[in-house]
Amino acid sequence: MSSQVRLKLLPRARCLFDEPVQVKVAGLRSRQVVTVRARATDERGVEFRSSATYRADGSGEIHLDRDPSLSGSYVGVEPMGLLWSLKADTLHKYFYKNKALHPHVVKFSVHEEEEKEEEGRMLAEVTNERFLIGEGVSRVPVKEGNVQGVLFTPPGEGPFPAVLDLCTFMSEKRACLLANKGFVVLALAVYTDKPDNVQPMHLDHFKEAVDFLQQQTKVGSKGVGIVSRSKGGDIALSLAAFVPGVEAVVWINGCSAIVGAPLYYKNRQILSPLPFDFDKVIRTESGASIIKYGLEDPKAKENKGTVVPVEQAKGRFLFVASGDDLNWDSKGYMEEMVERLKRHGKRNFESVYYPRAGHLLEPPYGPFCPSALHGLIRFPVLWGGDPQVHVAAEVDLWKKIQEFLRNNLSCDDTQTKAKL
Structure with missing residues (x-):
């Protein structure tokens, strides 16, 4: 040298x-x-x-x-x-x-x-x-009832707003980065078992996570926020629609209907899964496939029972969609939800659209991923996105997520003192 x-x-x-x-x-x-x-x-x-x-x-x-x-x-x-x-x-x-x-x-x-x-x-x-983890932030693995995740708590007495980070598969990255910013965050995976063993989903299990967060002594927000992407998105929407205490939901490149498996709540099926047609998967020369067109249209009459009734939600939404999402039609799903909320006289949402970003919108400054093995269908897929535009969207979105959660998860000192 x-x-x-x-x-x-x-x-x-x-x-x-x-x-x-x-x-x-x-x-x-x-x-x-x-x-x-x-x-x-x-x-x-x-x-x-x-x-x-x-x-x-x-x-x-x-x-x-x-x-x-x-x-x-x-x-x-x-x-x-x-x-x-x-x-x-x-x-x-x-x-x-x-x-x-x-x-x-x-x-x-x-x-x-x-x-x-x-x-x-x-x-x-x-x-x-x-x-990933800032000075003084605590990391505690959680295994309580049906809640299996990792809890991140900022240093200090609080009170802090509470956030449930719904990952499709377990990742602590986004959760602990949010904890660095002053949120109590529980990282929770939608899929904890092998994809081949996917069973019907129970919203009750995710409700337990919401309840667990609200019981934390440093939590001062009156309700819980949820950050989700992809499959986590339809679970987040369902929590907002059916479970009290969900005040703010960040939905990133998800679906407006239930995907993959039927959803149960209180021992009964509440939503059917949106069908997927593998004949509509497009193979590319790179060996990765475009699966965007495989899911059927949730607006079709026969798929009415798959759509999450977001109009029932009391909390606020931040909808985020990418125009070059090759995993599914997130822009179309966002537009469908916005239209439905307006039709019901609701204005409890904000929407953000990144025309040339891809599916995998993550916290900023990680490597851009154009394609990878899909965790559920087990073959490589294209995620989409113009690299430079996509990474700029990640920087912008990361600020917007924090602002949205802070603005909609107000903390009350008296609530925190009552828990101690």
């Missing part, structure tokens, strides 16, 4: 997962062309890499928030491009970073301009530790 070349991450090399960093290189020759690289390994041991070629300014410096990438994993000015463009050598790999206690470790390095297929000599290197 060159002793004169310096690679800096500002304001510091250790930060939270959802915090941006400024990447700066100094000590290069005037107008020198170099390659800046990043690499990280996920929880399954898969290595992801990215690279971009830059030309230094007259002072021998490169600022990623100012200077355009000339070629590589992305082009143009992308301050966090090396993070979101990380990808594996093999297709259809999702970056698994779901456990809160271990940071997302990224190695940044600067290399001399590469010749042919060879990686140029390394000039400088620095490690970025991106923590």
